[in-house]
Amino acid sequence: MLPDEPRSSADPSPEGGPPGCFRHPGTATGISCTRCERPICPECMVPAAVGFQCPECVSRGHAGSRRATTRFGGGLAGDGGLVTRVLVGVNVVVWLLAAYVLTPQLGQTWSLFSAGRDVLGGPAGIADGPDQWYRLLTATFLHVEWWHIGLNMVVLLWLGPPLEEALGRLRFLALYLVAALGGSTFAFLVAGNLMNSVGASGAIFGLIGATIVLQLHNRGPLAPVMAFLVFNLVVTFSRPGVDWRAHLGGLVLGTLTAAGLMYAPREHRGPVQALVVAGALAVEAALLLIGMSLYGA
Structure with a gap:
């Protein structure tokens, strides 16, 4: 140098x-x-x-x-049931508040309540306009009886983790919320002139439908989940006071959304899955707007 x-x-x-x-x-x-x-x-x-x-x-x-992903494009997580447990926790906290702390205010302000313009004092609740549309979501986290939340949360803990592990956290959460809103908007469309209901059953039925789609995709056994679906449908249509509309809406929207998420082509999976979720939300918005034209001011 x-x-x-x-x-x-x-x-x-x-x-x-x-x-x-x-x-x-x-x-x-x-x-x-x-x-x-x-x-x-x-x-x-x-x-x-x-x-x-x-x-x-x-x-x-x-x-x-390359980032490791689940088989349906979601991000891998060390714990496949985190979102499921968070959803259970939120439902339990809301139930405790409604049953023991904010009684009856929370139940009155968060329920899936609607009274159309033909009802004395209407329109009220969801039919009253956008300021009340939050009920479509809050009602799906609201329960009154202990057995109601108990049954729903047991099924959520059973069906949630396998779906969350397969889809990834974000896609699973989107599926859950789409199914929940599907039940609420369909119930409003059918019975929005006079209705009042609560519960996560629409979302739970959506997870049942998603589990059937997952089993079909994986060519797994269908008998157990199909028997469970038939049993729940029998209970839905045979017991008085059960909102079959929310159950049916959640089942249909959840099943269709799951099919779009799981059967999206691999080479364009992300954009197609985003369009599937956006399309489901658009359908639910259409159900809401049609219901408003029937019952709103």
């Missing part, structure tokens, strides 16, 4: 000691990155399968790798 040539920070020191780290020239080190062979100090060492790598090489390696 000529006397006037600048010295590289990676070169040995004049005393013949080890080179300095390429990021921290003042720190001498005897370790080099196994990929780019630049000297790296303990602060910059990233353990690799063989030796150590520098942070830049590690970042480039991650940028070139």
Whole structure:
């Protein structure tokens, strides 16, 4: 090296000691990155399968790798049931508030209540306009009787984790909410002139339909889930006071949405799945608007 040539920070020191780290020239080190062979100090060492790598090489390696996904395009998560447990927790908290703290205010303001313009004092509730449309969602988290929330949450804990693991957290949450809103909007369309109901049953029926789609896609056994669906439909149409409209709406919208999510072509999966969810929401918006034309002011 000529006397006037600048010295590289990676070169040995004049005393013949080890080179300095390429990021921290003042720190001498005897370790080099196994990929780019630049000297790296303990602060910059990233353990690799063989030796150590520098942070830049590690970042480039991650940028070139594909993100691991579920079979339907969702992000992999260490715990496949997180969203399911959060939904159960929200339902239980709302039930406790409605049953023991904010009684009866929460039940009155969050229920799927609607009175059309032909009813004395109407329109009221959902039929009264956009300021009340929040009920379409809040009613799906509201329960009154302990056995009602108990049955719904047991089924959610049974069906939710396998679907969440297959779809990924975001897609599973979208499916749940679409099914819940499908039950509410269909119930409003059919009975919005005078109705009042609560519960997550529309979303639960949507998960039952999604489980059938998943079993068909995986060519798994259909008998158990089909028997469970038939049993619940018999109960729905045989017991008084059960809102069959919410059950049926959630089942149809949940099943169709699940089919779109699971059978979307692999090469265009993301955009197609987004269009499926958007299309389901558009159908529900149409049901709401038609209901408003029938019952609203």
